[in-house]
Every structure is written in C-alpha cells, then in structure tokens.
Amino acid sequence: MQSFLAPAKINLSLRVLGKRTDGFHEIDTLMVRLPGLCDSLVFEESERFSFSCDDPSVPSDESNLVVKAVRAFESATGTTCKFHISLSKVIPHGAGLAGGSSDAATTLSALNELHGNPxxxxxxxxxxxxxGSDIPFFLGNGAARCTGRGEIITPVPSIPPIQLLLLKPTFAVSTPDAYGRWHDAKPLPGISHDPVTFPWGQMVNDLELPVFRKHRFLAEMKQWLLDRGLSALMSGSGSTIFAILDQADDAEKHIAAARDQLDPTLWSWTGATG
Structure with a gap:
C-alpha cells in the first residue's frame, strides 16, 4: 500500500484571450501549487482495479477523472491496473482549485512509478x-505559466512562497458556464477589477466578470477583502477567493470577521504557495 498527495492550485493571473476553433478558450495563466492543501490517494494491490472516495458527492464511476486516468494509462501501456485506489478529499469541489485535475495527474504519476516508469x-x-486542460500542470513542480487551453506548460522558477488566505462559500461554480458567459460579461458597479502588480506580474482574472455577474456574493466577498487592505482575486472559475497576506496579517482574525460579517459557513484555508 502506497500513499500519494495531490496538491491544490491557485491562479495568480488568468487571461482569457479568445475562443478557439476546437471549442476551448485560449488562455494565459500563472498557476502555483498549494502544498499544504492536498487530497490523498492510497494505492493497494488487488486482483482487479477498483476505486472509492470518502466524499459521497464525488462520482466513483467511469466519469471520475481518477478512473479516466487509470483507463488512459492502461490504454497507453497495454497493462491492467491491479490496484484499489481510495481517494480522501480535502480540496473542495467546484472551487477553482483543480482538485479533480490534481487527483488525475497524481494517479498517472503514481501508476507510472508503480509499473516501473514505462x-x-x-x-x-x-x-x-x-x-483535461489543468492536468499537465500537476506533472511538473512549482509555478508555471500555462498557455494554449492550459496544456502548454512553461516553468516559472523565480516566484517565492506567497502567504495566502482562501475563502469559499458552500456553493460551487461551473467552469463551462463561466467560460460560456465570458464574452458578453460586463463589470459590476462598485466592484474593483483593477490589476495589482507584483514582482511576478499582474494579479488579474478575466473570469471574474462572468462569474460575479451570476454569483454576486463572490464579488462582495472579494470587495470585502480589498476593503480590508488585502490584494484579493478569484482563483480559476471560482468559487474560491484568495487574498495575499504579509507577515503582519492575522489570518484567523480575517477568517473570524468574514464568518461574522459575510457567511458563517465559509470554508477557509491559510498557508503558503510552493
């Protein structure tokens, strides 16, 4: 039995450049891992492949990305997977943190290692x-600029660890719906979308406009963080909003205030990129 960790990610920037002829969108995004926020996959030898997950809301049939990764590996190598894979979920679903994509990438890497790296x-x-477009990112290490539909990976080794606060409401956001609304989206009055410049580039997310139009609470949550003097952005297609902290910031104080003033059921996480 062997265990493997599947880390979450955030998008420090996400530009949508236009719709492609294949139906996907051309993007330019800077992604970094969150090594302290991980799902866990346990591989246990078995007579045949099977899969289970401790989150009943996650499908365990052939539609699951872990199962799709297994089938793709079997097809590419001509081998049969003889493991029971159990997935323990920590990364929220529909959060813009790419938990499912990371699970799939970790499955591919683990199977390759367990079969002698064919x-x-x-x-x-x-x-x-x-x-999936986000999955190749998780096969590398550290930060990367991802272009094309997200599958063209260019490592960015110079980004130091960034201390973060993540907040997410109980609802999820559909990525296809967010991209489907992108073209005609307009800014919401009173919500700042001004890019913030850091040494590694601008912090901006073009999917905020369509997502905030449909899910105004996310816009209000971002603006609440901005009003507290923090740099804040939605990750991916949401529904997570993250804020960059400095050494003087008290993350727990922000979390307590957010639950008191915004939503007592908010999920939160604080930690560093890596």
Whole structure:
C-alpha cells in the first residue's frame, strides 16, 4: 500500500484571450501549487482495479477523472491496473482549485512509478492533456505559466512562497458556464477589477466578470477583502477567493470577521504557495 498527495492550485493571473476553433478558450495563466492543501490517494494491490472516495458527492464511476486516468494509462501501456485506489478529499469541489485535475495527474504519476516508469514525461503530459486542460500542470513542480487551453506548460522558477488566505462559500461554480458567459460579461458597479502588480506580474482574472455577474456574493466577498487592505482575486472559475497576506496579517482574525460579517459557513484555508 502506497500513499500519494495531490496538491491544490491557485491562479495568480488568468487571461482569457479568445475562443478557439476546437471549442476551448485560449488562455494565459500563472498557476502555483498549494502544498499544504492536498487530497490523498492510497494505492493497494488487488486482483482487479477498483476505486472509492470518502466524499459521497464525488462520482466513483467511469466519469471520475481518477478512473479516466487509470483507463488512459492502461490504454497507453497495454497493462491492467491491479490496484484499489481510495481517494480522501480535502480540496473542495467546484472551487477553482483543480482538485479533480490534481487527483488525475497524481494517479498517472503514481501508476507510472508503480509499473516501473514505462512512460516518459512527454507521454505522461500527452495523456494528461487529453484528459483535461489543468492536468499537465500537476506533472511538473512549482509555478508555471500555462498557455494554449492550459496544456502548454512553461516553468516559472523565480516566484517565492506567497502567504495566502482562501475563502469559499458552500456553493460551487461551473467552469463551462463561466467560460460560456465570458464574452458578453460586463463589470459590476462598485466592484474593483483593477490589476495589482507584483514582482511576478499582474494579479488579474478575466473570469471574474462572468462569474460575479451570476454569483454576486463572490464579488462582495472579494470587495470585502480589498476593503480590508488585502490584494484579493478569484482563483480559476471560482468559487474560491484568495487574498495575499504579509507577515503582519492575522489570518484567523480575517477568517473570524468574514464568518461574522459575510457567511458563517465559509470554508477557509491559510498557508503558503510552493
């Protein structure tokens, strides 16, 4: 039995450049891992493949990205997966943190390792890209600029650890719906979308406009963080809003205030990128 960790990510920036002929959107995004926020996958030898998850809201059939990763690995290598894979969920679903994509990438890497590394990095990346746009990012290490539909990965080694506060309401956001509303989205009055410049680039997310139009609470949560003097942004297509903290910030004080003033059921996490 072996365990593997699948980290979350945030988008420090996300530009949507236009719709492609294949139906996807051309993007330019800077993504970083959150090594302290991880799902866990346990691989236990078995006579045949099976999969389970401790979160009943996560499908455990062939539609799950972990199962799709297993089938893709079997097809690429001509092997049969003889493991029971159990997934323990920590990363929220529909949060813009790519938990499912990370689970799939970790599954591919783990199976490759457990079978003696029959696939090189290029082959693994090709399989990952066929399964989902965010998945190739998790096959590398550290921060990366992701272009194309997200599958073209350029490492960015110079970003130091960033201390973060993450807040998420109980509802999820549909990524296809967010992109589907992108073209015609307009800013909400009273909500700042001004990019903030850091040494690594501008902090901006083009999906905020369509998502905030449909889910105004997320706009209000971002503005609440901005009004507290923090730099804040939605990650991916939401529904997580993150804020950058400095050494003097008291994360727990912000969390307590957010639950008191915004929503007592908010999920929160604080930690550093890596």
């Amino acid at each position: 696939l090189d990095q290029a082959a693994l990346s090709g399989i990952a890209a066929s399964l």
